[in-house]
Amino acid sequence: MTVASAPSSQLDDRELLRRYHVDGDRSARELLVQRHLPLVRALARRYAGRGESLEDIEQVGAIGLIKAIDRYELSREVALTTYATPNVVGEIKRHFRDKGWAIRIPRGLQELNAKMSSTIERLTAKLGHSPSIAEIAIELQTTPESVLEAMEAGSAYAPVSLSAGPGQEGELDPMETIGTEDANFERSEQRASLEPALEMLPDREREILRMRFEDGLTQTQIAEQVGVSQMHVSRLIRKSLARMRAELS
C-alpha cells in the first residue's frame, strides 16, 4: 500500500501537512485540527478559573491551533505539536489581554459569571426547564442581585466565533458596534430585514440563527445539538445579530 492510498486518519502529521499545503487538501487540515484538539484542551485547562469558561478558552485555543497549521512551513524540522503549543498558548494569552473582558469587571463577578454557564446547564437538566434567577442564586449560594450582575458582566465579554479560523481576525468586535450613529434612520424598513447581511456570517453561526428563528429551537436545544453551552449560544446569537445589523448600517 502506498502512502497516498492510506486512509487519511492513519497518515502522520507531516504527510497531512504536505497534503494540505501542497495539494490544498482541506480535509487533511480538518483531520489535523481534530487530532490535536486534545492538546488544545490540555493547554486551555491551565487558564481555567480566571473568569472565563473553559469552553470559551478552548475555542480560542483552537484558533491558535488552526493558525499554527496554516503557518507551518514544511521545511521545518519540528513536530507540529511543538510548533503549535506556543501558538495556542499565545492565542489564549492574547485573548485574555485583548478580547476577554472588554471593560474592567471585578474578579468576583468574572468568577461568578464563569460558573454560571455550567450551573445553568446542570439546573436545566435537573429541573427540566430553564432555571430562574432565584434558582441559579441558590445553587451558587449567592443573591439574585449578584446573579444579575454576573450576567451583565458576561455581556462585557466578547464571545469567540464558533467557526473561528483564517479570515476571522478582521471581524467586528461587538464593542466596535456600540454607540454608532445611525444616520440612515429613515431606512428602517430595510434595516428591519437582516437578510442581506445573513450571508456574511460564518456557516455555523448562520445555522444557529436558522435553528433559533426558523426552526424555533430553544437555546438549550441548540446548545445540545451544537455542543456548546446555552450561554454561549445566547452570546453568539446576539453577536451575529449585532454584526449583521452593523453591516447593514
Add this chain to the structure above:
Amino acid sequence: MPHDTIELTTPVGRDWDPVVRLVLGGIADRLNLGFEELDDLQLAVERLLLEAGTQDSVMLAFDISETGVRTRIGPLRAGALAEALQGPPPPPGELTLRRILETVVDSFGVEQVAEDGQLIVRLEKVVRGA
C-alpha cells in the same frame, strides 16, 4: 401579586442597554421567569431600542402581573417599522425583526401615537404555568 408598573425613560444608545437589562432581570426574578425567557425578552427589547436610532430618549413601561409582563417601548419615530411589524409574515428563511420578535416573545403589537406617525411597540411575555 397586584398589578404593578415600572416606567423608565432612558437615553438611546448601546451604552444604556445594561440599565435596561438589569431592570428586566429584576422583573424576571420577581416573576420567576426562566433564564432563557429573560434572555429572550432582553433580546427583544434590545432590538427595538436599536430601532430607536437617533432618538435622544425612549420610554419603557413594564406592566407586571402574576401572569407575565407587558413591555411598551416608545414613542418610536419609525413608520416603516410599523409596516415591518404589521405587514405580511416574512417568507420562510427570511430573518426579519418581525420573525425575531415572533420567536422571542409570546406576542407583540404596534400602537399608533396620535397623528405624528410615532408608534409604541408592545411585547408580551407570559409566565409559564401561570
